[in-house]
Amino acid sequence: NAGVTQTPKFRVLKTGQSMTLLCAQDMNHEYMYWYRQDPGMGLRLIHYSVGEGTTAKGEVPDGYNVSRLKKQNFLLGLESAAPSQTSVYFCASRNRGEETQYFGPGTRLLVL
Amino acid sequence: LAKTTQPISMDSYEGQEVNITCSHNNIATNDYITWYQQFPSQGPRFIIQGYKTKVTNEVASLFIPADRKSSTLSLPRVSLSDTAVYYCLVGDFSGGYQKVTFGTGTKLQVIP
Numbered sequence: 001n002a003g004v005t006q007t008p009k010f011r012v013l014k015t016g017q018s019m020t021l022l023c024a025q026d027m028n029h030e031y032m033y034w035y036r037q038d039p040g041m042g043l044r045l046i047h048y049s050v051g052e053g054t055t056a057k058g059e060v061p062d063g064y065n066v067s068r069l070k071k072q073n074f075l076l077g078l079e080s081a082a083p084s085q086t087s088v089y090f091c092a093s094r095n096r097g098e099e100t101q102y103f104g105p106g107t108r109l110l111v112l
Numbered sequence: 113l114a115k116t117t118q119p120i121s122m123d124s125y126e127g128q129e130v131n132i133t134c135s136h137n138n139i140a141t142n143d144y145i146t147w148y149q150q151f152p153s154q155g156p157r158f159i160i161q162g163y164k165t166k167v168t169n170e171v172a173s174l175f176i177p178a179d180r181k182s183s184t185l186s187l188p189r190v191s192l193s194d195t196a197v198y199y200c201l202v203g204d205f206s207g208g209y210q211k212v213t214f215g216t217g218t219k220l221q222v223i224p
Contacts, residue, residue, distance in 0.1 A: 103155025106154065
């Protein structure tokens, strides 16, 4: 039982490049979330999903897209990376009816 | 969603009990209080959750007064490994949409 895993762990992009961050969970959780964390700040919700095939916007969705084609995976896409998207990205999942979120180890993204 | 207020930072010596208080004046009837711990370069980890009075587990205790407008996370006999950021969250997470505001948390530094 690996819990929540994230791929890649670290990535450097040039402005304008695109990439996809992968989040996978093996706990059969219904809900999945993508957050970003900037230095000295708390986590801010980017997008979330309440089930396979459904996604919705969080606090800071601009510049990101997501997809949840399979229940266990939640993908975060950057179509045209900007330096302002340099951050640490965390994925989390939660079971329906439970309060606890389980977080992945994070992906560090640097956009030059 | 109830707004929370926590001290930005705290220092404590090893072996002491640490109490971190969180204010949440506009907590709603269905809201729970949840605390997370985040070590550097890791995702947040659930510590404890409560609704009222006192909750204790193997890691911490959570004290909630009758009016529920505040809560106190108590860490007994802290060690250096307890150095982390602690987040207080308040909300009704029973539904799918979890517009969670982590805030900046309380940075606890344990001193030898």
